[in-house]
Amino acid sequence: MRRPAVLVAVVLAALLAPGSGAPVHRRGLPPGPRNKLLLVSFDGFRWDYDQDVDTPHLDAMAREGVKARYMTPAFITLTSPCHFTLVTGKYVENHGVVHNMFYNTSSKVKLPYHATLGVQRWWDNGSLPIWITAQRQGLRTGSFFYPGGNVTYQGMAPTLSRKEGVLHDYGNESEWRANVDTVMAWLTREDLHLVTLYFGEPDSTGHRYGPESPQRKQMVAQVDRTVGYLRDSIERHNLSASLNLIITSDHGMRTVQKAASDLVELHKIPDFTFQDVEFELLDYGPNGMLLPKEGRLEQVLAALQHAHPRLHVYRKEDFPRAFRYAGHPRITPLLMYSDPGYVIHGRYSVQFNNGEHGFDNEDMDMKTIFRAVGPSFRAGLEAEPFESVHVYELMCQLLDIEPEANDGHPGVLRPLLRSGSTPSSWPPPVMGMLGVALLLAKAV
C-alpha cells in the first residue's frame, strides 16, 4: 500500500548518476561565498492546484527548474507537524510536534494554532531545525512567518524572525509583496544564507470555500502572481545566479462530507461516554486523541473500535507503523483517524469548514507540491514523487552544512541537482547502498 517503490527508483538513479562522487569537501571550513537558499511554503497547496488554473509563473519555474509530480507529506497532515518535518527531516513521531495545538493531558491546557507558534517548549523538544544547525556552522538565517521559526532551540533562535499577529489576514496580496521585499533585504543587506518564508494561503481559502471552489482557484492565481513577483525580485537583486529557490507546501486539501448519512459522530456511539475520558483532543478535522480515565481504557476502546466503518481507533502501540506518528511520548494511549472526506465529531456535531486536511497521507488529496529553481538545480526536470522527509537533507546539501541525524536520505533528491553542483562528496557510495537496502527492506 504505502510502498516507497518510487524512492527506490530515485535512489538507484542517484547512485548511477554521473558526478555522485563529486569533488571538494568544504564542510568544517569557515563560510565563504556560497549559494543562498530561500524555502517558500504556500500552506495547503494541493499537488494538482495548478491543473485547473492558469499559472504562467509556476509553469516557467518548472521549465527552468525542477518540478516533482507531487510530494507526500508526513502524517499527521497538519500545518505545524508537516512544516517541522520539512526543516528537521524527521517523521512526526521523531520530532514531537505532533499537533497544531499545544496540549497538556495533566493540566488539560489546550492552546490554538497561533498561540502554539509561540510556545517554545512545544517546538524545542530535542530536534534542531535547519536554522539552528546552519547557524551553529557559521551561517545566518531568517524565518518569515514559518511555523517553528519564532522560538529558541537549545537557547538559539534564527538570526532574524517575524511572527504574524493573532488575527492576521493571510490573503492580502500587497502585504505578500511587502514580505517578499523584506526577505530580499534579508538576503542582500542582512546577508542571510537561508530564509524560510510562509504564506497562509491557499489553505485558508481552501478550508473556507472548499478545494473545488472558484475562490480557491482565484487564490491559486494570486499565489502564481506572487511567484512571478518573487522571481522578478530575485532577478532585480542580482541573486539569480547565487540563490536556490524551493517552493513547497505542507499538505493538500479535501472537500468535507457534510451531508452524508454516515457522519462520524462520537456522541452518537452507543456504549461510549465522555465520562470515561480524562482528556480529549477532538473536533480537529479527521484526527482525535483520547486519554481514558484510570482503568477505563479497554472499555473505551471496545466501545469505539468497531463502532463506525469510517472511524479507525487504535491503542497507541497498534497504530499503523507506516504513519510514523504514534511512537512519540506525547501521543495519548488511544488515537483515531477517519476516512478521507470524513471529519470526527466529538461532543457535538459542528463543522464550518468546507475543506479539511489531516487525512491519511496516502490520500491523493493530501499530496502537495515541490518546485525548485536556481544554480544548483537541473532545468526542465519532472521528478517522480517523494516524501517530504527528504527535503531537509537536500537543503543541507545546498547550503553545504552537516545535517543532524534525521529520517531522510541524502541520495533521494540528489538527482534533482546538476552534477557537481554541491561541493561535498556526501553521501559516500557505501551509504547510498545502505540506503537502497533499507528502502528495499521497507518495501516488502
Ligand SMILES: *[C@@H]1O[C@H](CO)[C@@H](O)[C@H](O)[C@H]1NC(C)=O
Ligand atoms: C503539564 O501540566 C502539569 C500539571 O500542571 C505540569 O506539572 C507539567 O509541567 C506540564 N507539562 C508541560 C510540558 O507543560
Ligand SMILES: *[C@@H]1O[C@H](CO)[C@@H](O)[C@H](O)[C@H]1NC(C)=O
Ligand atoms: C518533550 O516534551 C515532553 C512533554 O510534552 C517532555 O516530557 C519531554 O521531556 C520533552 N523532551 C525534550 C527532549 O525536550
Ligand SMILES: *[C@@H]1O[C@H](CO)[C@@H](O)[C@H](O)[C@H]1NC(C)=O
Ligand atoms: C519573533 O518575531 C518577532 C517579530 O515578529 C521578533 O521581534 C522576535 O525577536 C522573534 N522571536 C524569536 C525568538 O525569534
Ligand SMILES: *[C@@H]1O[C@H](CO)[C@@H](O)[C@H](O)[C@H]1NC(C)=O
Ligand atoms: C494590505 O497590506 C498592505 C501592506 O501591508 C496594507 O497597507 C493594507 O492596509 C492591507 N489591506 C487590508 C485590506 O488590510
Ligand SMILES: *[C@@H]1O[C@H](CO)[C@@H](O)[C@H](O)[C@H]1NC(C)=O
Ligand atoms: C551581480 O553579481 C555578480 C556576481 O554574482 C557580480 O559580478 C555583478 O557585479 C553583480 N551585478 C550587480 C549589478 O550587482
Ligand SMILES: [Zn+2]
Ligand atoms: Zn497547513
